[in-house]
Amino acid sequence: MMRAMGARARQAAGPLSRATAKAKKRALEVSASRVLAEASSILRANALDLAEARGDKLSPAMIDRLMLDQKRIESIAKGLRDVAALPDPVGEVMSEWTRPNGMRIARVRVPLGVVGVIYESRPNVTADAAALCLMAGNPVILRGGSESLHSNRTLYDCLVEGLRDAGLPEAAIQLVPTRDRAAVGEILTMVEFIDVVVPRGGRSLVERVQRESRVPVFAHLEGICHTYIHAAADKDMARKVTMNAKMRRTGVCGATETLLCDRVVAETHLPQILDDLARAGCELRGDTTAQSIDKRVVPASEQDWRTEYLDAILSVRVVDGLDQAIEHINTYGSHHTDCIVTADARAAERFLAEVDSAIVLHNASTQFADGGEFGFGAEIGISTGRLHARGPVGVEQLTTYKYLVRGTGQVRP
Amino acid sequence: MMRAMGARARQAAGPLSRATAKAKKRALEVSASRVLAEASSILRANALDLAEARGDKLSPAMIDRLMLDQKRIESIAKGLRDVAALPDPVGEVMSEWTRPNGMRIARVRVPLGVVGVIYESRPNVTADAAALCLMAGNPVILRGGSESLHSNRTLYDCLVEGLRDAGLPEAAIQLVPTRDRAAVGEILTMVEFIDVVVPRGGRSLVERVQRESRVPVFAHLEGICHTYIHAAADKDMARKVTMNAKMRRTGVCGATETLLCDRVVAETHLPQILDDLARAGCELRGDTTAQSIDKRVVPASEQDWRTEYLDAILSVRVVDGLDQAIEHINTYGSHHTDCIVTADARAAERFLAEVDSAIVLHNASTQFADGGEFGFGAEIGISTGRLHARGPVGVEQLTTYKYLVRGTGQVRP
Numbered sequence: 001m002m003r004a005m006g007a008r009a010r011q012a013a014g015p016l017s018r019a020t021a022k023a024k025k026r027a028l029e030v031s032a033s034r035v036l037a038e039a040s041s042i043l044r045a046n047a048l049d050l051a052e053a054r055g056d057k058l059s060p061a062m063i064d065r066l067m068l069d070q071k072r073i074e075s076i077a078k079g080l081r082d083v084a085a086l087p088d089p090v091g092e093v094m095s096e097w098t099r100p101n102g103m104r105i106a107r108v109r110v111p112l113g114v115v116g117v118i119y120e121s122r123p124n125v126t127a128d129a130a131a132l133c134l135m136a137g138n139p140v141i142l143r144g145g146s147e148s149l150h151s152n153r154t155l156y157d158c159l160v161e162g163l164r165d166a167g168l169p170e171a172a173i174q175l176v177p178t179r180d181r182a183a184v185g186e187i188l189t190m191v192e193f194i195d196v197v198v199p200r201g202g203r204s205l206v207e208r209v210q211r212e213s214r215v216p217v218f219a220h221l222e223g224i225c226h227t228y229i230h231a232a233a234d235k236d237m238a239r240k241v242t243m244n245a246k247m248r249r250t251g252v253c254g255a256t257e258t259l260l261c262d263r264v265v266a267e268t269h270l271p272q273i274l275d276d277l278a279r280a281g282c283e284l285r286g287d288t289t290a291q292s293i294d295k296r297v298v299p300a301s302e303q304d305w306r307t308e309y310l311d312a313i314l315s316v317r318v319v320d321g322l323d324q325a326i327e328h329i330n331t332y333g334s335h336h337t338d339c340i341v342t343a344d345a346r347a348a349e350r351f352l353a354e355v356d357s358a359i360v361l362h363n364a365s366t367q368f369a370d371g372g373e374f375g376f377g378a379e380i381g382i383s384t385g386r387l388h389a390r391g392p393v394g395v396e397q398l399t400t401y402k403y404l405v406r407g408t409g410q411v412r413p
Numbered sequence: 414m415m416r417a418m419g420a421r422a423r424q425a426a427g428p429l430s431r432a433t434a435k436a437k438k439r440a441l442e443v444s445a446s447r448v449l450a451e452a453s454s455i456l457r458a459n460a461l462d463l464a465e466a467r468g469d470k471l472s473p474a475m476i477d478r479l480m481l482d483q484k485r486i487e488s489i490a491k492g493l494r495d496v497a498a499l500p501d502p503v504g505e506v507m508s509e510w511t512r513p514n515g516m517r518i519a520r521v522r523v524p525l526g527v528v529g530v531i532y533e534s535r536p537n538v539t540a541d542a543a544a545l546c547l548m549a550g551n552p553v554i555l556r557g558g559s560e561s562l563h564s565n566r567t568l569y570d571c572l573v574e575g576l577r578d579a580g581l582p583e584a585a586i587q588l589v590p591t592r593d594r595a596a597v598g599e600i601l602t603m604v605e606f607i608d609v610v611v612p613r614g615g616r617s618l619v620e621r622v623q624r625e626s627r628v629p630v631f632a633h634l635e636g637i638c639h640t641y642i643h644a645a646a647d648k649d650m651a652r653k654v655t656m657n658a659k660m661r662r663t664g665v666c667g668a669t670e671t672l673l674c675d676r677v678v679a680e681t682h683l684p685q686i687l688d689d690l691a692r693a694g695c696e697l698r699g700d701t702t703a704q705s706i707d708k709r710v711v712p713a714s715e716q717d718w719r720t721e722y723l724d725a726i727l728s729v730r731v732v733d734g735l736d737q738a739i740e741h742i743n744t745y746g747s748h749h750t751d752c753i754v755t756a757d758a759r760a761a762e763r764f765l766a767e768v769d770s771a772i773v774l775h776n777a778s779t780q781f782a783d784g785g786e787f788g789f790g791a792e793i794g795i796s797t798g799r800l801h802a803r804g805p806v807g808v809e810q811l812t813t814y815k816y817l818v819r820g821t822g823q824v825r826p
Contacts, residue, residue, distance in 0.1 A: 014743070018766065097788065103777055105787060110769075113799050195799055216629070216800050237822040244824035330427070352817045353431070356523075364516055364820025373825065374518060374816070375510065386526050386608055386813045387629050388801035400799045403787070404765045407777030409650040411657035412786065 002186035005174050006193025009114045009139035012171035017111045017137045021088035023166040028084035028131055031162030032077040035127070038158055039073045045150035046123065053147050061251075065121040066148055076127045076155070079378055083131035086377045089399050090137045104406045109399045111137030113195030116187040117380065118143045118209060120201035123151040129198070130159050130173045132380050136398035139172050141194065143187060145201075146179035153177070188213040198393070200381050218389050218397075220381045222308040223253030223336040225366040228260040228325045228351070229269055230342035237363060238341045239273050244365040245339065247280050251310045253382055254337050254369030258305060258315045260325045266293060266318045277314060286316035305332040322347055326354045333357060336384055337369035358384065358391035415599035418587050419606025422527045422552040425584035430524045430550045434501035436579045441497035441544055444575030445490040448540070451571055452486045458563035459536065466560050474664075478534040479561055489540045489568070492791055496544035499790045502812050503550045517819045522812045524550030526608030529600040530793065531556045531622060533614035536564040542611070543572050543586045545793050549811035552585050554607065556600060558614075559592035566590070601626040611806070613794050631802050631810075633794045635721040636666030636749040638779040641738045641764070642682055643755035644675040650776060651754045652686050657778040658752065660693050664723045666795055667750050667782030671718060671728045673738045679706060679731045690727060699729035718745040735760050739767045746770060749797055750782035771797065771804035 035042070046068040053063050092109040099105065115138045117129040126144055133140035144152040156175040163170050176183045188197060191214050198218045199209035206219050227245045229238045245256035261270050266289055274284060274294040284290070285300035297316060304315040305328070319325045329338050339361040340351040348362040359369050369392070371379025376394030383389040389397035448455070459481040466476050505522040512518065528551045530542040539557055546553035557565040569588040576583050589596045600607060604627050611631045612622035619632050640658045642651045658669035674683055679702055687697060687707040697703070698713035710729060717728040718741070732738045742751050752774040753764040761775040772782050782805070784792025789807030796802040802810035 014767070014769070017769075099786070099788060103781065216798075234822070240824055241822060248825055348819075352819075354427070356427070356430075357815065359816045359818060361818040362820060364818055364823040365825050367825040368516065368818065368823070370825075373512070375512060385629075390813050391816050400803050402770065403772045403804050405772060405774040405777055405781065406761075406765075407775060409647070409654060410777040410781070411653055412661055412778050412780040412783075 002176070002183055003190065003193070005141055005176070006114070006190045008171040009141055009174060010193045012139040012169040013111070013114060015169050016139055016172050017090065019137060019168055023168055024088065024134055024137075025084040027134060027162040027166035027168050028080045029162070030165040031127070031131075031159045032080035032084070034158035034161045035073060035077045035080065035155065038154065039070060042073055042151065042154045043068060043070075045154040048150040049148050056147070058147060062121055062147070066123070066151070068123060068151060072124065076124050079124065079128050080131050082372075082377045083135050083395070086135060086395055088135065089395050094401060101410050102408060103410050106404045106406075107401050108404055110402050112398050112400045113138060114193055115140045115398065116143065116194045116197040116215065117141070118184055118187060118197065118199045118201070118205065120145040120205060121148055123148045123155055125200055126152045126155045126175070127159065128378050129200075129380050132378055132395055132398055134172060135395045138398055139174075141174050141176065141187065143176040143183055146181075149179060185212065188215060191215055198380050218381065218383045218393055219385055220253065221384045222334050223255070223369065223382070223384075224258065224306065224308050224332065224334040225254055225256045225336055225369070226258045226260055226329050226333060226338040227256045227366060228329070228338070228340045229262060229265060230322065230325070230340055230344060230347050230351075231262040231264045232344035232347060233265065233269065233341040234343055235269050235272075238269050239276060241339065241341050241363065241365050242273050243276050243280070245367055246277060246282060246314050247312065248365070248367050250312050252367065254367045255310065256314070256339070256366045257307065257309055258317065258332070260317050260319050260328060262325075263289070263318050263320055270294070270316075270318075274316070281312050283313040284316055285313065287318060289318040290316040308334070322350060326351060329355050329357070334384055336382065337361070337366045339364065339366050358382070415589070415596055416603065416606070418554055418589070419527070419603045421584040422554055422587060423606045425552040425582040426524070426527060428582050429552055429585050430503065432550065432581055436581055437501065437547055437550075438497040440547060440575040440579035440581050441493045442575070443578040444540070444544075444572045445493035445497070447571035447574045448486060448490045448493065448568065451567065452483060455486055455564065455567045456481060456483075458567040461563040462561050469560070471560060475534055475560070479536070479564070481536060481564060485537065489537050492537065492541050493544050495785075495790045496548050496808070499548060499808055501548065502808050507814060514823050515821060516823050519817045519819075520814050521817055523815050525811050525813045526551060527606060528553045528811065529556065529607045529610040529628065530554070531597055531600065531610065531612045531614070531618065533558040533618060534561055536561045536568055538613055539565045539568045539588070540572065541791050542613075542793050545791055545808055545811060547585060549808045551811055552587075554587050554589065554600065556589040556596055559594075562592060598625065601628060604628055611793050631794065631796045631806055632798055633666065634797045635747050636668070636782065636795070637671065637719065637721050637745065637747040638667055638669045638749055638782070639671045639673055639742050639746060639751040640669045640779060641673040641742070641751070641753045642675060642678065643735065643738070643753055643757060643760050643764075644677045645757035645760060646678065646682065646754040647756055648682050648685075651682050652689060654752065654754050654776065654778050655686050656689050656693070658780055659690060659695060659727050660725065661778070661780045663725050665780065667780045668723065669727070669752070669779045670720065670722055671730065671745070673730050673732050673741060675738075676702070676731050676733055683707070683729075687729070694725050696726040697729055698726065700731060702731040703729040721747070735763060739764065742768050742770070747797055749795065750774070750779045752777065752779050771795070
């Protein structure tokens with residue numbers, strides 16, 4: 001079955017790469033309307049999933065991610081419309097030049113190919129991933145979590161109605177219709193049908209995909225993000241940015257996991273910040289200086305600097321200036337998202353240049369690590385790899401390019 | 414030993430990413446001068462390689478690729494200077510925008526990371542690959558063919574002198590100093606030290622690398638390139654372009670392997686073209702129509718359409734128009750480089766849009782598939798993959814990017 005789905009996706013790639021922006025936008029608009037019109041049947045399907053999840057004793061966090069309500073359904077429809085509003089990337093001339101022999105060369109954006117998306121629990125990924133792939137002109141095979149199969153099927157029906165209405169190939173979006181776990185293994189080895197795999201879920205899923213896949217992977221491993229309070233940081237800004245970076249949502253990949261603070265401002269800046277965090281329910285683990293500043297700070301181990309908590313826990317280290325902060329981040333971080341708070345422009349520019357992460361911020365919360373916040377409309381994930389896609393994976397990152405060479409009979413000497 | 418080399422390369426990555434354009438250019442200029450000054454010792458080392466190669470009964474083609482003379486040494490020095498003349502890609506602002514909350518986001522080009530290059534026989538790859546990687550700010554580990562080790566070592570010494578003179582880390586360019594075959598296997602699995610592997614050589618090398626590598630690969634598999642003579646092709650241009658595309662050099666990846674010709678012009682255009690080719694010593698294998706046009710055409714099998722000859726052999730098929738030509742190329746080709754010869758602009762634009770290859774040409778020879786011919790200065794190979802690098806891999810394709818976000822204390826709502 002999986003190979004037949006792969007072959008259908010491959011076959012749809014040509015027609016879909018030539019689909020007009022108008023048709024793709026129409027498909028997404030119609031899908032969004034169908035999602036709103038079918039809200040009650042989507043909620044019924046979701047109730048089935050939830051009942052099974054409770055029977056299977058899934059964790060409350062899993063059940064929360066799985067759960068849909070009217071508000072979440074509206075946000076799924078809005079997501080589809082947001083992607084429909086993006087410019088069509090396909091056909092964009094990225095650069096163009098003329099050679100001394102008169103040949104004109106253009107580098108033009110084209111679809112990447114067939115995308116396989118393997119994800120867990122959240123049913124909104126079904127719509128988000130399908131919309132981004134469609135806009136980029138890529139057929140997609142969706143393999144959602146088995147716990148969300150009823151919800152995903154109902155959402156998927158809305159997507160297919162959009163494709164039909166716009167006259168696009170139905171194989172542009174396919175959902176693996178079973179819970180068979182072997183399907184994942186097949187997706188990871190169908191190199192002749194699938195060009196890239198995007199795993200979206202917990203660390204164990206991503207690691208399995210990276211280990212087993214023969215197809216290239218856009219992987220998001222983890223976000224060990226830092227906020228660094230530099231000697232020249234404004235005290236109030238440091239307080240506000242740190243609180244948001246850690247506590248706005250603790251379970252997102254852009255949440256700060258380690259706070260670094262320059263020794264010269266530790267006595268002035270840290271007490272209020274650590275008090276804010278502790279009062280908000282954040283566990284604090286720090287080095288001896290941090291412990292001496294706030295009695296609620298427990299000792300941090302070497303392992304803490306390497307840990308993505310995804311929870312209300314923060315590790316705190318006092319450093320001896322910019323060099324040590326950069327060294328700490330490049331050594332212990334995950335090259336995802338890191339921030340410096342400072343009023344010193346030169347220090348900021350050095351931090352931006354020397355921290356080797358996908359996203360480096362000056363005076364802004366690490367929680368901005370998000371395709372939507374970057375203006376990409378939506379994202380299919382955040383890549384911690386260096387090749388092809390780095391950082392938020394939006395429509396543009398789901399394309400590649402080709403060279404069009406226009407001559408007048410040139411031959412090579 | 415390989416792991417120690419990997420660790421040194423990784424350590425050099427930070428300093429090298431911050432190297433100035435001036436230092437990188439100086440290193441390459443000095444290396445080029447050293448190559449010219451050391452010509453006689455390079456030729457002596459090459460003579461040792463050649464003597465061993467003859468003793469080992471390597472093929473004449475291999476020995477030709479291995480052989481250096483004064484002219485080839487000059488071309489190696491020129492290659493280094495050509496790369497030195499390229500603009501430094503590192504730090505280039507690729508795009509920049511401001512978010513509604515006032516945050517400014519810039520996408521900035523940065524080095525890709527540590528590159529492993531695995532290649533065969535040609536000693537010039539030592540200099541070309543090192544120069545491109547250096548200019549892109551990437552430490553490189555070179556693993557050349559064991560048959561060219563003496564030549565490579567002497568060239569490598571010139572490169573290191575350039576690094577030293579410019580004050581750049583010597584670990585920026587490392588050459589595996591032994592013939593130990595296990596080194597290749599180690600390069601392919603050192604995921605913590607190497608970010609991308611570039612195999613440059615015959616199909617068996619590339620296939621081995623693709624099969625075994627745990628590190629991402631920029632692979633060039635094969636060039637099954639087509640020249641298509643459309644119904645509206647100018648007869649003389651078709652003749653000139655086809656001859657060049659097939660016979661200029663038959664062993665390069667951009668050489669045309671299959672000629673397609675519209676049925677309506679087969680009688681008028683093909684006789685002269687096939688006669689030119691046959692007289693130039695090209696073996697012709699064709700369908701029944703091609704056979705009826707020229708008696709020297711022998712029957713082509715299905716396998717011929719899928720074969721990269723890299724030799725003076727051409728397969729010839731007469732097609733029923735543009736659709737069939739595009740279908741043939743997308744089915745049997747290798748998505749490398751394909752050309753249409755036509756005076757019909759609409760037919761040309763459809764061909765350019767619908768042929769799914771890295772390079773698609775209108776009225777120009779497929780032999781232009783080359784980084785130098787594209788104006789990239791040099792290339793480390795031509796990628797037939799779709800991710801990250803497609804087509805000629807030059808300095809720009811050896812970079813990635815990061816996002817720099819400049820705020821004024823923004824937090825995420």
